[in-house]
Amino acid sequence: MITEKIELLKRLTFNILKEMCFLFQSEDLSSVQSEELPILVRIDCGKKYSLFLHFDPILAHTIARNFLGTAQEVIESPFLESALTEVVNMVGGNFMNATHMESTAHLSLPEIVEEDWRVFGHDPRTRIVTEAIKVNDRPLQLTIAEHMA
Amino acid sequence: MLYNILIIDDSPSMRKVLQKVIAMAGLPVECFEASDGIQGLDQCRHHRIDVIFTDLNMPNMDGFTFLKQIHQNPAFDDIPVLVVSTEGRTALIEEALKLGVANFINKPFQAEEIADKLHNILGEGYDHREDRTTEAPDF
Numbered sequence: 001m002i003t004e005k006i007e008l009l010k011r012l013t014f015n016i017l018k019e020m021c022f023l024f025q026s027e028d029l030s031s032v033q034s035e036e037l038p039i040l041v042r043i044d045c046g047k048k049y050s051l052f053l054h055f056d057p058i059l060a061h062t063i064a065r066n067f068l069g070t071a072q073e074v075i076e077s078p079f080l081e082s083a084l085t086e087v088v089n090m091v092g093g094n095f096m097n098a099t100h101m102e103s104t105a106h107l108s109l110p111e112i113v114e115e116d117w118r119v120f121g122h123d124p125r126t127r128i129v130t131e132a133i134k135v136n137d138r139p140l141q142l143t144i145a146e147h148m149a
Numbered sequence: 150m151l152y153n154i155l156i157i158d159d160s161p162s163m164r165k166v167l168q169k170v171i172a173m174a175g176l177p178v179e180c181f182e183a184s185d186g187i188q189g190l191d192q193c194r195h196h197r198i199d200v201i202f203t204d205l206n207m208p209n210m211d212g213f214t215f216l217k218q219i220h221q222n223p224a225f226d227d228i229p230v231l232v233v234s235t236e237g238r239t240a241l242i243e244e245a246l247k248l249g250v251a252n253f254i255n256k257p258f259q260a261e262e263i264a265d266k267l268h269n270i271l272g273e274g275y276d277h278r279e280d281r282t283t284e285a286p287d288f
Contacts, residue, residue: 019257068162069169082162089206090256093235103240107206
């Protein structure tokens with residue numbers, strides 16, 4: 001069920017951010033407003049799932065800084081985008097493993113996109129579930145688009 | 150004498166992280182980078198590589214195609230290759246092992262794992278590639 005998949009996605013995302021970026025899930029679930037637009041990364045897991053991760057910009061720089069092991073406050077291109085897409089690559093790959101996708105299913109290259117799950121319009125064959133989480137007290141939105149045959 | 154390490158990954162930040170982690174292993178190394186299999190083959194042609202770290206999911210030439218090219222070339226098929234990837238599906242891991250992969254490192258990884266595996270490969274008894282007489286052929 002897709003609700004189980006979003007729980008799986010949350011666990012995988014928290015685990016990867018903890019292992020590679022030393023960042024942790026926030027217990028305080030009150031909402032936080034971002035002052036800038038989030039950075040949106042998409043990855044396709046075979047033909048069945050598209051994953052979208054919306055990174056709050058402050059969290060994005062924290063992820064990149066910790067991933068790269070640098071003290072720089074602001075991470076410049078291409079390393080900011082590269083760190084985020086690599087995190088999403090790990091999320092997507094581990095999601096495929098955990099959902100036992102067939103060996104012929106292909107993991108796309110992660111990419112920074114402008115359009116989120118709404119790119120699928122009102123396709124009745126696509127189910128969407130989205131959930132906001134917090135990492136280091138900053139928001140991160142996870143979305144799964146499940147494409148039924 | 151330096152060990153020549155080739156890092157193949159389309160992510161510049163992952164290449165940077167791997168270089169740092171490899172440096173933490175405490176071995177005398179020089180790292181070369183490539184963003185895909187095509188550049189990886191080019192680096193193998195121009196440098197005497199001792200160990201290759203490669204991702205699988207890359208544009209232009211993916212890791213599997215690169216592995217096949219290396220495996221089929223007698224000048225390079227004895228270079229130890231460590232795959233650093235999210236890939237965990239058994240069939241694909243078996244395919245990579247048939248292509249001579251020395252070891253797998255799953256992403257996310259711990260720095261110690263990479264250091265341990267590098268020490269295992271480059272430990273005592275390792276025949277440094279610069280001491281060998283095999284010449285790298287032209288492609």
